[in-house]
Amino acid sequence: MKCADGSYARGTVHEARTILVVSATHRDHREIRRLFPSGIDFRFHDYASTCLEELITGNEREGDRAEDPHIEVGRILAGLDGTKVAAVVSTDDYPGAALAAIIAQELGLPGPDPRAVLIAQHKYLSRLKQVEAVPEAVPPFFLIDTAEGAELPEERCFPLFVKPVKSFFSVGAEKVASRAELVALLPRWRNCDEFFLPLERMLERYVGGGIGSERLIAEGVLEGVQVTVEGYAFGGRATVMGVVDSIMFPGTIAFSRFDYPSRLPEDVQARMADIAAKAMEALGFDNGLFNIEMMYDARSNRVSIIEINPRMASQFADLYEKVDGTSSYRILLDIAEGREPRFTRREGRHPFASSCVLRTFEDKIVARLPGEEELTHLEALHPDIRVELHGQVGQKLSDELQDGHSYRYGIVNLGGHDLADVLAKFEAVNAMLGIVLIPAEASERPSGAELAVAAG
Missing domain, CATH: 3.30.1490 (Dna Ligase; domain 1)
Structure with a gap:
């Protein structure tokens, strides 16, 4: 509920603890339930039967269609059936971020202006x-x-x-x-x-x-070191949480891993933070998280914006937790409930963290993935590891959402003393995962018995 001065009354935070998560992702389910195991009723919403990923990649199935967002907003509001909602959040890029902003506005809850979100999203x-x-x-x-x-x-x-x-x-x-x-x-x-x-x-x-x-x-084509500058806007002021380095596979624009904290000089990072704050203010963006992809060209000493995303980068949420001691999911919920967020710095378990991408540049068929026992064992060895697997046994990697140039089949987030320590851990974890990929032939998919043989 807004006060006369435009701020949000803290007292309303305790009157209702139902939080709507719009266009919920697998990461939302995992991280929110881990960080907030009780005390909040999370309502996870999916955007009807929309398959936007398939529509853009050309893998659409019969019946796939994009629902009119205004109809969907009405459906969501009607589905609340009188339930008092404390906050509306989304980490989804499209259309979740805009839908959440619209719904928050309809309910009189904290959130960015839908206009600001939409302008930011339209490149x-x-x-x-x-x-x-x-x-x-x-x-x-x-x-x-x-x-x-x-x-x-x-x-x-x-x-x-x-x-x-x-x-x-x-x-x-x-x-x-x-x-x-x-x-x-x-x-x-x-x-x-x-x-x-x-x-x-x-x-x-x-x-x-x-x-x-x-x-x-x-x-114009940009050159240099690519990073993600992530922060939040609250009370009309933008604050940068951190700068994450984007490491590409050599000679490609495919991400190999994301390292935090950045190795860029402090003065360059400060310039990036200043640029980010000015850009978000120009957009009129407030009461939300944002991440901005930037490029630093050392030869010209120039910082350039690649693109602005009016949402948090959920893949990095636990990197901040590992290094700084605060997950960006906590910042997301604080802002959504009208609380001024508190982002700690360098109070985490590790001085360094990386999100490492499992990727191949040839389409493959997944012959084997690790089971629950293997994943549980990895979590015992590395208590704050995050493992995401993108693929299904017997299916081609191209059956999943891909960038059109390579084939991602997993993500492993790890913390450590430094980059060398994290890379050594990643190499060991990758071996323990035991993922087996076999060449994707144009003929029929292999049988279960053939997959078993290929997997050893």
Whole structure:
């Protein structure tokens, strides 16, 4: 409940302890139940039968469709059936972040302005706001209309980095070397009406415009060290929690791991924090978490914004807990319930932590995954380990959501004394997982007996 001065009354926090988690992810279920085992009634909501991931990757099944978000909001509110809700949260990128903001506004609860969330998520509109606040951190950019016959950049403008104005998991983001390569990409994005539908509907209502056929953004190619700057906005002030280094597989834009704390110089990190605060203020973003991907080019000493995400980076939540002693999930719930968050620094069990990605650059069939006993044993050896496995025995890795250039099949988060310690632990954990992948043939999938033989 808002006070006359625009703040949220603390007393209302204790009147209801039902918290709605919109577009809940597997990480939400795992981390929230671990951090808050009792005392709160969490209502985990899924976005109807929407399969946006499949719609954008081309793996959609018959019947997949994107529900109108306004209908979904009405359905969610009706489903509460009079239950008093203390907070509305989401860690989901699309459409969860915007849906949660809309629902919080409808219920008079703390949350970012839906308009700010939507502008931040639309990569072109976000760039326009960034130019107002931090022009020195914005590369050249322009919209690309995917309609047939629309004007395209001249050859002299290439190479460019092209991506959809809304995406997730780096799907559709790629370096384009020529006009011909760009032309070849356009048909795919002309036929993505269903994927863009939720954003289109929400933009129309809360921003006053839609996407139409202007579905791609082209930007100048950035070089340097990539990081994620993550923080929160509360009471009109943005605070940065940390800077996480993004480590790529050599010669690719595929993530190998994420290291925290960053090894960038402190003065560079301070500049990044200042840029982040100015950008989020320009967007009018408050009462929520954000993460901003940035690039630092040491040769030019330039910091550039890659993109802004008006949500927390849930993959890093336990990295902060390991190093700083505070999970970003705690910050998320504090803000959502109107409490000023307290983020501790360097009070965790480890000086260093990494989120290591299990990835291959060839499609494979999963022949073996570890069982519960093996995972329990790993957790006994490393009490704060997080293991996520993306794949099913007998299925191709391409059956899961992938970035279009490689095949991720797991994530392992570990803490340690330093990078060398974490990498040694990761190598041992990877061996103990015993994951077996076999070549993906064009013929029929292997039988159970064949998988057993392949798995040894």
